[in-house]
Every structure is written in structure tokens, then in C-alpha cells.
Amino acid sequence: MTESITAIAAAVNGGRSARNAVEHSLHAAERDTLNAIIRVHRPRAVAAADVVDARVRSGERLPLAGVPLVIKDNLCLTGAEVGCCSKILAGFIAPYTATAVARLEAAGAVVVATANMDEFAMGSSNETSCRGPVRHPLDPARVPGGSSGGCAAAVAAGIAPLALGSDTGGSIRQPASLCGVVGAKPSYGAVSRYGLIAFGSSLDQIGPFAADVAGAETAFRAMAGHDPLDSTSAAHSWAPVDQTIDPRAALRGLRVGWCPAHVAGLAPGVRARLDAAKSALESAGARLVEVELPHERFAVAVYYVIATGEAASNLARFDGIRFGHRASDPKDLGDLYARSRAEGFGAEVRRRIFLGTYVLSTGYYDAYYKKAQQVRALIVRDYQQAFASCDVLLGPASPTTAFRRGEKTADPLQMYLSDVFTIATNLAGVPGVSVPFGADERGLPVGMQLQAALGDDARMWQVAAGLEALAR
Amino acid sequence: MAITVVEVRQLARLASLAVDEAEAQRLAGELQAIVGYVEQLSQVDTAGIAPVANVAGLSSVLRPDVPGPMFATAQVLANAPARNEVAILVPKVVER
Numbered sequence: 001m002t003e004s005i006t007a008i009a010a011a012v013n014g015g016r017s018a019r020n021a022v023e024h025s026l027h028a029a030e031r032d033t034l035n036a037i038i039r040v041h042r043p044r045a046v047a048a049a050d051v052v053d054a055r056v057r058s059g060e061r062l063p064l065a066g067v068p069l070v071i072k073d074n075l076c077l078t079g080a081e082v083g084c085c086s087k088i089l090a091g092f093i094a095p096y097t098a099t100a101v102a103r104l105e106a107a108g109a110v111v112v113a114t115a116n117m118d119e120f121a122m123g124s125s126n127e128t129s130c131r132g133p134v135r136h137p138l139d140p141a142r143v144p145g146g147s148s149g150g151c152a153a154a155v156a157a158g159i160a161p162l163a164l165g166s167d168t169g170g171s172i173r174q175p176a177s178l179c180g181v182v183g184a185k186p187s188y189g190a191v192s193r194y195g196l197i198a199f200g201s202s203l204d205q206i207g208p209f210a211a212d213v214a215g216a217e218t219a220f221r222a223m224a225g226h227d228p229l230d231s232t233s234a235a236h237s238w239a240p241v242d243q244t245i246d247p248r249a250a251l252r253g254l255r256v257g258w259c260p261a262h263v264a265g266l267a268p269g270v271r272a273r274l275d276a277a278k279s280a281l282e283s284a285g286a287r288l289v290e291v292e293l294p295h296e297r298f299a300v301a302v303y304y305v306i307a308t309g310e311a312a313s314n315l316a317r318f319d320g321i322r323f324g325h326r327a328s329d330p331k332d333l334g335d336l337y338a339r340s341r342a343e344g345f346g347a348e349v350r351r352r353i354f355l356g357t358y359v360l361s362t363g364y365y366d367a368y369y370k371k372a373q374q375v376r377a378l379i380v381r382d383y384q385q386a387f388a389s390c391d392v393l394l395g396p397a398s399p400t401t402a403f404r405r406g407e408k409t410a411d412p413l414q415m416y417l418s419d420v421f422t423i424a425t426n427l428a429g430v431p432g433v434s435v436p437f438g439a440d441e442r443g444l445p446v447g448m449q450l451q452a453a454l455g456d457d458a459r460m461w462q463v464a465a466g467l468e469a470l471a472r
Numbered sequence: 473m474a475i476t477v478v479e480v481r482q483l484a485r486l487a488s489l490a491v492d493e494a495e496a497q498r499l500a501g502e503l504q505a506i507v508g509y510v511e512q513l514s515q516v517d518t519a520g521i522a523p524v525a526n527v528a529g530l531s532s533v534l535r536p537d538v539p540g541p542m543f544a545t546a547q548v549l550a551n552a553p554a555r556n557e558v559a560i561l562v563p564k565v566v567e568r
Contacts, residue, residue, distance in 0.1 A: 095547050189528045202526050231533040232526065301510045312487065319488065322560055326553035333565050334488070342490035350489060354480065354499055355506060357487040371513050373523030378516065380524055412502060413509055429527030454527065 002028075002158040005215030009065045009108065018052040018066030022110045025068030028159040029113040034135045036144070036153035038073060039114040041080060048110045055108070062108030063218050069109040070154045070163040073117050075101055075206070076195040084197050085129035086119045088344025089324045098195025099230065100164060100206045100223045107222035112160055115150030119346045120315065121171050121199045123147050124418035127409055128348040135405075137179060138444065142402040145175030145418075148209070152179040155209045162219055163209040168200045169303050170397075170422025172207045173434040177397035177447025180436045182216045182464070183209045185422075187454050188429035189234030191220075192227030198314040200307040201232070203426040213435065213468045217241055217461040224457075239458040247465035252285035254463065257390030259293055262421065267400045269440025274396055277437050277448045280470040281394070289390045293382040298375050299424040300416055305359045305372035306427070312356025318344065351412060376427050383428040387453040392463045394450060396421055397434035401444035421449060431457045433464045437471045475504045 002024070003011075012018045022045050029037045045068075052066050071077065074084045076094035083089035101111065118128040126134040126149025134149040136142040137157040144153040148165030152175035155163050165172045167185035176183025184207045191206045198204060206223070210216035217240075224238040258278065263271060282288055320326035320340025327343055330336035345353065359368035386393060399420060408415040425432040431454075434447035448467060452460035477496045480503070484491040491499070545558065554561040 092551055095543055095551075188526075189530075228535045231535070232528055232530060234528060295516065298513060298516060301513050304506060305510055305513075316488075320553065321562060322548075323551035324553070330563050333563050335490075336563055337488040338484070338490040341488060345489070350491075350495075351499065351502060353487050353489060354483050355503055357483045358475070358503060358507070359510075361483070361486060368507075368510060368513075370523050371516075371518065372510075373525060374518035374521040375513055375516050377521050377524040378518070380527060413505055416506075427527075 002161050004212055005064065005067050005161045005210055005218060008067050008161060009063060012052065012066035012108070013056060013061050018049040018110065019046065021066040022046065022049040022068050022112060025112045025160045032159060034137060034153045034157060035132055036116055036134050036150040036157065037070070037113045037159065038085070038116050038131045038150070039081060041111055041113060044080070045110050045112045048105065052108050052110060063222055064104060064162070065108035067109045067162050068112045068160040069104055070113045070115045070151060070160040071101055071111055072148050072151050072165045073114050074121060074166055074197040075164060077101055077111060080114070082197070084120045085117050085131050086344065086346065086349065087130045087325055088318045088341070092323050096195060099192035099227045101195065103223045104164065104219060109162060115148070115154055115163060117150055118147035120311070120349050121147040121166055121168055122348050122352055124170070124174060124415050125403070125405070125408065126150065127405065128346055130346060133405055136402045139402065141404055143178070143405050145178035145398070145402065147171040149175050151209050152176050152181055152183060155179070155181045155211060161211060161215060164206060165209055166196055166204055166206050167426065168203045168307060169426050170419035172209065173397045173422045173432055173447070173449060174419060176209055176434040178402040178445065180445025180447070181209055181211055182213050182433065182435055183207065184216055184220065184433035185425060185431060186220055186224065187234070187431045187457050189232055190224045190236070190238060190431070190457060192230040192233045194227055194229040200310040201314060202310060203307055205426070213461065213465045220457070220461070236455055241458055241461045241465065247462065247469045248284055250462050251281060251466040254286040254392070255289050255390040256281050256286045257289045257291035257386055257393045258395060259296070260290055261292070261297070262395045265399055266396060267440065269401060269442070270396050270399065270446050273438050273440070273446040274448065277394060277467065281467070284466065284470060291386040291390055291393065293379070293386055293424065295375060295378040295382050296424045299379060299427055300420055302372045302375045302379065302427060303423045304355065304416060305368050306376065308352045308356035309360045309369050310356070312353045312360060315349070315353055320344070348412070379424055379427050383430055383453070391459060392450050392452050394448060397447040397449035401440045401442070401446060425451055428454070430454050431460045433460055435464050435467045435471070437467065475500050475507060
């Protein structure tokens with residue numbers, strides 16, 4: 001197990017060389033056996049570590065001093081290849097750095113490597129990547145979850161203490177749950193999306209993976225805040241968690257909502273851990289409140305209309321003209337577009353472009369897209385009503401623990417249902433975090449999800465720290 | 473409503489995405505299954521509910537109209553699959 005983010009930052013701020021911390025991670029990334037890492041940025045990382053050392057020597061104290069960072073392959077880093085693990089972006093070099101990555105670097109973090117992912121973040125098992133599947137750190141025959149499977153596996157395997165992923169319908173929280181690490185999707189608008197290659201613009205949010213809540217929260221605070229380069233970025237200040245309060249003590253009197261509807265269909269091992277989390281919270285002085293999200297059961301259907309509609313529009317820019325793969329010997333411009341896209345996009349991405357094109361097409365728009373946006377409004381209202389009677393919502397992050405590779409690839413709909421507990425969070429824009437809470441009968445990790453009201457991220461982090469303390 | 477291979481071909485044209493016969497056949501079935509699942513939304517009473525496009529409640533966000541640095545031409549051209557010194561090259565689109 002690698003050192004925690006807090007320990008590394010304290011040591012580097014105290015005079016230990018950042019180069020030393022970064023070298024450990026580079027070494028691990030170069031010897032990755034999980035296919036979690038697709039690109040190592042050694043020369044850049046060594047130079048960046050030296051910059052951190054110089055800053056510390058000049059008297060700066062940095063919250064992430066020398067902390068090695070792995071980024072998902074949909075986040076831009078100046079001068080480095082970025083490809084969403086898709087053939088269509090082969091050879092693309094980012095001309096700028098994503099705001100979230102730049103802010104972590106400003107806080108002292110050092111990008112060491114790029115992580116594998118499902119192609120264009122479309123998948124729940126990291127099996128749609130053009131770079132091949134990622135293996136689960138505890139069982140190579142199982143998946144790490146997706147779409148940020150490489151990030152989750154890299155943190156779980158100790159390759160780096162911090163990873164940056166993106167979450168459109170659960171792509172941070174579900175793999176965090178399956179790999180046994182902390183993974184959070186902040187409130188929509190909290191973290192700038194500038195430099196994140198878009199999937200579903202009204203749903204996408206960047207968030208951290210770490211071994212512990214304190215590390216993930218430190219990274220969140222370093223990234224959060226308004227960015228004029230993202231017009232959906234929120235003008236909100238993001239309060240830190242009060243470190244002087246014992247996280248267990250903060251649970252006293254807390255109203256923890258849970259949905260009885262979530263219990264049906266859970267794998268037995270996940271259900272047992274949910275029950276354990278509920279009783280642990282109650283013993284710590286929290287009050288459990290039954291809540292209902294009456295339209296949550298429609299969330300997966302709403303999502304596969306809205307997310308694919310947005311994706312079909314966003315992915316129209318990949319046309320073989322300005323960047324990426326171009327088909328050879330086109331007979332005309334239309335043929336160039338159609339064949340470049342068919343050759344560049346994998347099967348799942350093509351499927352979603354077809355679906356998104358269908359729901360946006362004349363004659364179907366009202367029946368599908370507009371209808372889905374209306375049901376989304378009801379889901380937003382459900383959450384607002386739920387948070388009138390509770391402070392946070394507790395539930396499983398995933399209905400199962402890590403499943404076997406190939407188990408769900410034959411049936412796209414079954415794969416989509418892996419995200420049944422995480423999708424509504426994105427539709428409502430609220431923050432959600434998966435916190436490791438023990439394991440099932442096979443020893444595979446189980447994550448509990450905590451959600452809070454839109455903008456109430458500080459409370460989510462506070463309760464997550466409490467739940468983490470109860471799990472230990 | 474059944475999604476036919478003819479409809480898949482029309483979607484392929486709209487999406488500028490080439491599709492072969494075998495994939496069109498497979499997609500017709502897969503899209504039918506997913507759209508069939510999505511049909512459950514028709515059960516929800518949404519009369520009078522305004523559609524939500526973004527949850528942040530933002531509209532027409534503007535930033536100050538201040539000139540700033542932009543990418544250099546060479547930087548933009550560097551990623552193009554076919555280019556000369558000043559432009560991205562594409563197949564001829566106008567016949568004369």
C-alpha cells in the first residue's frame with residue numbers, strides 16, 4: 001500500500017524530495033500488470049517534481065505537494081496524447097491542459113500517467129476500451145468497473161495515491177465501489193469541465209479517486225471553483241471540512257435518508273454491508289429516515305435518452321477533418337466522414353450515437369427526448385423533497401461487487417443497469433461519493449454511496465469521513 | 473414500434489456513420505430492445521412539467537469580451553490528418 005495523500009504532502013512540505021514520491025509511482029506505473037495505465041509521463045513528471053521541490057524550498061506550503069496523480073484518458077494535458085481510449089483520436093496531442101488538472105498541479109500534484117477507460121467513457125466495466133480491458137486488482141478475471149476503471153484500479157493497486165476521473169452516470173463511483181477506494185462526483189458545476197472531452201455535457205463532472213476520504217476531499221477543494229472557461233461552472237464557494245471535528249462525533253443527530261426500494265435486487269453480500277452501514281450509523285448517533293424517490297426507477301431510461309442525445313451531438317466533431325483518424329481514399333466528403341467515424345468509433349460508441357440520433361430525430365424528439373427531460377425534472381424534485389427530511393442519502397453504489405469479464409457484454413441493457421444507483425445523482429446534479437465499507441463473502445470490496453443536496457458537498461465529505469471511520 | 477433496418481440506414485445517414493449490412497441488422501434488434509425499455513417513460517404523467525436541460529439553473533452565461541491569447545495556426549494544424557502550411561486539406565467538394 002502506498003502512503004496516503006496527506007502523509008506525502010506533509011513529508012514533501014517538510015523537506016522530503018517530491019522526486020522521491022513521484023519516482024515510486026512512476027516505477028509502479030511502468031510495471032503495471034492490470035492494463036490500468038496506458039501512458040507514463042516520466043520526463044514531464046520528473047521535471048514537475050523538481051518544480052514542486054523548488055516551490056517548497058522557496059517557502060510555499062502546498063496541499064498536494066509531490067502527490068503523484070493519474071489522469072483518465074479524456075483529460076487534456078498540454079503536449080501529451082489524449083484519446084478517450086478510442087481509435088478515432090489516435091495520435092491526438094492536447095494543445096492545452098484541463099483546468100482541473102492545472103489546479104491540482106498548482107496545488108503540488110504531479111501527473112505521472114494516463115489511465116485506461118471505457119471508450120469515450122461509455123461502459124461500466126472498462127471492456128469497451130480500444131486499449132483492452134483493465135483487470136481488477138484482486139482478481140484478474142474480474143472487471144474494475146467503469147468507465148474510469150483504470151483510475152480506480154491504479155489507486156487500489158497503489159500505483160498512485162490520487163487519480164482524476166469523470167462521472168456521467170456513475171463512472172467514478174461504480175468503479176470506486178468495485179475496487180474498494182473512495183471516488184466522488186462533486187455537485188454539477190463545482191469542477192470546471194474545460195479540457196474534459198465531452199460525453200453528456202449536462203451530466204459530466206470531474207472527480208477524484210483516493211485511498212481515503214481526506215485525500216479525495218483535499219483534491220476536490222484544490223480543483224473546485226468558478227472557471228470562466230466553462231460556462232456551466234458554478235459561482236459558489238466550496239467550504240472545507242472542519243478537520244477539528246471528530247468525524248464520528250459529527251454523525252450525532254445527523255438525519256440519514258435511505259430508500260427501501262434500493263434493497264430489492266441487491267446481491268446478498270452488498271445487502272449485508274448496507275445493513276451493517278445503517279446499524280453502524282445508528283450506533284454512532286445518526287437517525288435513519290426512510291425516504292422515497294418515486295421517479296428514481298425511471299432514471300436509467302431517462303439517462304439513456306439524454307446521455308446518448310448529448311453524446312450524439314458532442315461526438316459529431318469527430319469527423320476525420322481537423323484531428324484524429326481519417327479514412328483513406330474517400331470518394332467524396334460524405335464518404336470521408338462516414339467511413340472515418342465508422343472505422344474510428346468502437347461498437348458501443350456507435351450504438352449510442354445511433355440511439356442518440358434516434359431520440360433527437362424529427363418525429364421522435366417529443367416522445368423521447370422532451371419526455372426524458374420532463375421526467376428528469378421530476379427526479380430533480382424528488383431529490384429536493386428527500387433532502388427536506390434528511391441531510392444525506394445512504395445507499396449502495398453498485399448492485400453487485402466486481403463481476404467477471406465478459407459477463408455482461410452480450411446484453412447492452414444489462415450492462416446499463418450496473419449504474420442503477422448512480423445515474424439519478426447525475427440527472428439531479430447532486431454530489432455523490434462511494435466510500436469503501438467492507439467486502440462480500442468472496443472478499444470483493446463493497447462501496448456505500450452518500451449523496452447530499454446540490455452544493456452541499458462539504459456535508460457529503462464530512463459524513464463520508466464519518467462512515468469511513470466506522471468502516472475501520 | 474419496431475426499428476427496421478431501413479430506419480437504421482436513415483439514422484446512419486443522419487449521424488454520418490457508415491454501417492454494413494450485418495451491423496445494421498444487429499443494431500435494429502439492439503436499438504429496439506433499448507427503446508422498448510425507454511418506452512416505460514410513457515407511464516409517467518408529465519403534464520405541465522417543464523423539461524430540464526441543465527440542473528444548474530443557468531441561462532445565457534457570458535464572460536467579459538476581452539481579447540486573450542489563442543492557439544497558433546501551427547498548433548491547430550499539428551493535429552490535422554492532412555494539411556499544408558496554412559490549411560487543413562479535404563477532398564474536393566465542388567464539381568465544375
